[in-house]
Amino acid sequence: MAIEDQLVSFVKPPVTQPQKNVWGKGKGRTYKRHSVERDCKKFSGFRTLRKIVNAAPDDLIRAFIAFLWATGGRVTETLNLKKEMFTLNTNADPPILVVDNVPLEKCFKKKAEYFECKLCGGLGPKARECRLCGADLVANGRRRYVTEKVEKSRNEFFIGLDDPFADIILKWLKHCDDYLFLNPMTQRPFSRKWAYVQVRDIGSKLKLEAEAKKRHGEVCDESIELWPHRFRAERASYLGTFLSAHSLLEYFTWEHWATAKKYSKKGALGLAKEVGVKVQIE
């Protein structure tokens, strides 16, 4: 197949949040870019998580936040969860939910390599000169890849039923038959955009509450920036306080230690715990 034909099938990896509002209220507004590396420096604690879960307007959104946190999954992975992926193990003490066969998003295989000319944007196979403008591609070319999506599942992992949100999770599993987050209008799982808006609205609500408290001179916790992917970093940072680095990679099916470093941060208390300081992470 000619490289130009292959480029048609070029798969762009999904982004973790929408870039721009293209319809409805606030059309044309660019969404704020979030980064777990920059904006989530440690586990925020169960008190904060409880506050977030309690601020959800209904059972569906409460359950969605609980599953986002407890599985540490990406947004699309969480939206596509099915009841059959969860098995209750009551022989464990405390009991656990074993989660298996969760399809992984963002798995791509390199199929072919091509070059992009930095001067004219022309695409082509690796060559010395650009076919369109004749520029020297050794100096002005950028390597690009044609990728293919690979079907892969996450390693099996567990959710402890001593987890503060276990009751919400069990109740929701009982309530569902197949997909956990099915949109009744489309009979398909809810979209990433839906997830993003729900989480953002809870964040705005908490921010308003915190500002009102401050105005009345009450002490309040600093409100935190909320977006769906944050819960993955919260989960990784929490698990990182007791799982070994190796187990953390297995839990999330991460291939590289660099990913774990990006998501899981112990913070000052977690680090202090390691040298024997007694700390209560609440």
Ligand SMILES: [Zn+2]
């Ligand atoms: Zn060129």
